[in-house]
Amino acid sequence: MFACAITVFKSRAAEGTTFQKYEYVTIRWGGKDNTHLIRSNGKVEMLGPLLNRVARPDRTDDRAFYMNIAMNSVAREGYEFAGMTSDEIIMKRATQP
Secondary structure, eight states: OHHHHHHHHHHHHTSOTTSOOEEEEEEEOOOTTTOEEEOTTSOEEEOHHHHHTSOOOTTOOHHHHHHHHHHHHHHTTTOEEEEEOSSEEEEEEEOOO
């Protein structure tokens, strides 16, 4: 009986389904026309067409305003903020099992 309990416990511990897995995207600032999104599969999407549709209010910093637009666009796909550098924002979401 004790051996069965150990075997059951070991097999559940080794399954790996208890670990959360994430996929990441990077938003790279390159100015309004050259900002792009790098997806986890390596595909690069230029965000200029999206950013050009939004009018920036006067006296608002370009980079802060347009990176905010990009982050909110990616958040609609289920991503959340994970980290940043001076020119990049990293976002993550849980992968589907």
